[in-house]
Amino acid sequence: MGAPLALEARGLRKTYGGLFGPGQPALTGLDLAVGRGEAFGLIGPNGAGKTTFIKILLGIARASSGSVKLLGGDPEDVAVRRRVGYLPERLHLPHAWTPPAFLASVARLKGVDAPPAALSDLLGRVGLANDAGRKIGGFSKGMRQRLGLAAALLGTPDLLVLDEPTDGIDPLGRMEVRRILLDELARGATLFLNSHLLAETERVCGRVAVLSAGRVLREGRLEDLCRSGSLYRVRFAGGADAGAVAEAGFTPGREEGLWRCEAETPGRLNEALDRARRAGALILEVAPEEKDLEEVLQEAVRGALAEEKAA
Amino acid sequence: MRTTLAVAADLIREALRRKWFLALGLAITAVLVTLGLSLRMEVVDGALAATRLFGRMTRGPIQAVDVALRPVFEAAAWLIFYGGSVFGIVACADFAPALLSPGRIEHLLALPVRRRELLGGTFLGVLALSLLAALYGGGGLALLLGVKTGLWTWRPLVAGLLSSAGFAAIYAAMLTTTLYARSAAVSAAVGFIVFVSGIAAGNRRTLIPMFEEGIGRTLFAGYTLIFPRLSSLGSAAADIAASRPLEVRSLASLLLGSLIFGGGVLSLGIWRFEQKDF
Numbered sequence: 052m053g054a055p056l057a058l059e060a061r062g063l064r065k066t067y068g069g070l071f072g073p074g075q076p077a078l079t080g081l082d083l084a085v086g087r088g089e090a091f092g093l094i095g096p097n098g099a100g101k102t103t104f105i106k107i108l109l110g111i112a113r114a115s116s117g118s119v120k121l122l123g124g125d126p127e128d129v130a131v132r133r134r135v136g137y138l139p140e141r142l143h144l145p146h147a148w149t150p151p152a153f154l155a156s157v158a159r160l161k162g163v164d165a166p167p168a169a170l171s172d173l174l175g176r177v178g179l180a181n182d183a184g185r186k187i188g189g190f191s192k193g194m195r196q197r198l199g200l201a202a203a204l205l206g207t208p209d210l211l212v213l214d215e216p217t218d219g220i221d222p223l224g225r226m227e228v229r230r231i232l233l234d235e236l237a238r239g240a241t242l243f244l245n246s247h248l249l250a251e252t253e254r255v256c257g258r259v260a261v262l263s264a265g266r267v268l269r270e271g272r273l274e275d276l277c278r279s280g281s282l283y284r285v286r287f288a289g290g291a292d293a294g295a296v297a298e299a300g301f302t303p304g305r306e307e308g309l310w311r312c313e314a315e316t317p318g319r320l321n322e323a324l325d326r327a328r329r330a331g332a333l334i335l336e337v338a339p340e341e342k343d344l345e346e347v348l349q350e351a352v353r354g355a356l357a358e359e360k361a362a
Numbered sequence: 363m364r365t366t367l368a369v370a371a372d373l374i375r376e377a378l379r380r381k382w383f384l385a386l387g388l389a390i391t392a393v394l395v396t397l398g399l400s401l402r403m404e405v406v407d408g409a410l411a412a413t414r415l416f417g418r419m420t421r422g423p424i425q426a427v428d429v430a431l432r433p434v435f436e437a438a439a440w441l442i443f444y445g446g447s448v449f450g451i452v453a454c455a456d457f458a459p460a461l462l463s464p465g466r467i468e469h470l471l472a473l474p475v476r477r478r479e480l481l482g483g484t485f486l487g488v489l490a491l492s493l494l495a496a497l498y499g500g501g502g503l504a505l506l507l508g509v510k511t512g513l514w515t516w517r518p519l520v521a522g523l524l525s526s527a528g529f530a531a532i533y534a535a536m537l538t539t540t541l542y543a544r545s546a547a548v549s550a551a552v553g554f555i556v557f558v559s560g561i562a563a564g565n566r567r568t569l570i571p572m573f574e575e576g577i578g579r580t581l582f583a584g585y586t587l588i589f590p591r592l593s594s595l596g597s598a599a600a601d602i603a604a605s606r607p608l609e610v611r612s613l614a615s616l617l618l619g620s621l622i623f624g625g626g627v628l629s630l631g632i633w634r635f636e637q638k639d640f
Contacts, residue, residue: 106640112640130474132472137468139472142466143465144466147380148376156372160470161474162474212472
């Protein structure tokens with residue numbers, strides 16, 4: 052028996068419209084499973100179906116076919132949703148309300164006992180302690196996002212589903228949000244993150260799925276997805292003869308002094324390094340080349356397009 | 363039920379921060395305070411001997427207080443019924459579209475709230491606002507005149523309740539409309555259509571002979587059959603406020619008509635809401 056799952060989607064399909072035509076497919080047979088206590092990131096280009104998937108996950112939209120389980124139950128079950136904190140991509144907040152009034156309203160609807168002191172602590176946690184008396188209508192986008200995060204954190208949920216949580220937040224604020232998310236993770240909560248800021252996803256998530264045209268193209272641990280296999284990064288000290296290094300089997304990297312070497316085995320890598328050293332190059336650093344998420348996303352989407360063309 | 367009431371309470375909180383409702387509250391209060399300060403009534407042995415408004419004596423025969431005040435309560439009932447309905451249509455048209463706005467509805471639906479509770483709470487919240495306003499206006503007037511004349515009557519309150527019953531049917535249609543077209547203007551337009559159609563339905567016996575016999579008359583007769591007889595309900599509210607015998611044959615059937623119409627369109631709205639993707 053496997054580890055308990057926070058969410059599980061099997062053969063999920065969603066087609067919008069279609070009353071008088073074929074409709075617009077948003078999800079085309081999506082399979083995904085996220086274990087409890089994991090930090091999982093969903094990435095993909097615009098229109099990939101990420102927000103549709105989140106909406107189906109939370110019962111905001113219904114799947115055309117397939118099944119979804121949230122914390123082992125039905126997303127429509129209010130007892131299940133009570134254990135979930137959600138921050139939508141574009142959170143619309145009541146302008147005339149103050150942050151404590153808004154949080155108190157969410158707490159009532161969640162059935163959470165939240166005395167004013169607890170709400171005040173929560174506002175402090177997301178960096179809004181000094182703005183508690185202000186009306187939400189005067190808040191910046193980043194402040195609204197922080198308040199939305201506070202609402203999602205109400206009731207210490209088992210699963211946090213966050214759609215673009217750092218959208219509009221300044222770099223320092225992003226660090227604070229990241230710290231909060233890592234604290235939640237340490238507490239045992241599951242994080243499900245959808246963000247266009249791939250660097251944020253890389254820093255928080257342990258597992259990632261690449262979604263495009265309504266299906267999962269790649270999915271796995273971050274280090275596995277980013278590992279490039281036979282490619283190594285080598286840094287030589289200044290003064291190395293570029294021609295000789297290139298002849299030894301290295302290709303120039305993005306920066307001065309940085310080179311790349313394609314070697315199937317460690318033996319081949321060492322042979323290339325020996326050739327470079329014999330040519331007078333001094334090695335400063337050798338490491339397996341890792342792709343960033345941007346490259347992983349690009350590769351996955353381009354590969355899928357090429358497959359489609361070939362078919 | 364707790365969640366439905368929480369949604370209704372939130373709607374009332376939101377309404378109390380809106381200028382429309384602040385203006386309504388202030389207007390009712392201003393009228394009551396002005397009347398309270400400027401109206402002098404002298405009652406001798408249960409008869410209204412003299413009335414002064416802004417220091418000027420009003421002309422009229424000396425008559426029993428309850429008889430003398432009937433036109434005042436009747437006018438208040440008409441104002442609450444028709445004025446309140448029109449105000450309600452305009453001021454409440456935006457509640458449901460705001461509730462269903464992108465970014466808000468997703469957040470609400472992800473909370474442990476059932477869709478029917480959300481819609482029911484919104485309906486109840488607006489109904490409570492309508493009741494509060496009608497009872498504040500009607501009750502305030504009854505209290506004021508009670509203090510000044512010693513005549514205590516519950517009749518303006520009943521007239522206020524009937525106004526709210528009529529408005530409930532109108533708002534049910536407005537709320538359901540929003541689930542098909544999320545627009546305050548469309549919601550208000552439908553509110554006015556129901557309001558006018560409800561007035562026509564109450565007067566259908568007078569109006570039907572005005573149509574020539576044939577398809578036009580049949581269509582009008584069929585169309586007005588659908589709507590609650592709002593003008594009859596308004597007349598009943600005025601009759602009750604003025605302590606007159608009811609002109610309508612059965613108040614219960616009028617209320618039942620409003621209940622069936624409101625319940626029917628609200629059920630359609632709940633069905634639509636349950637099916638809808640956001």
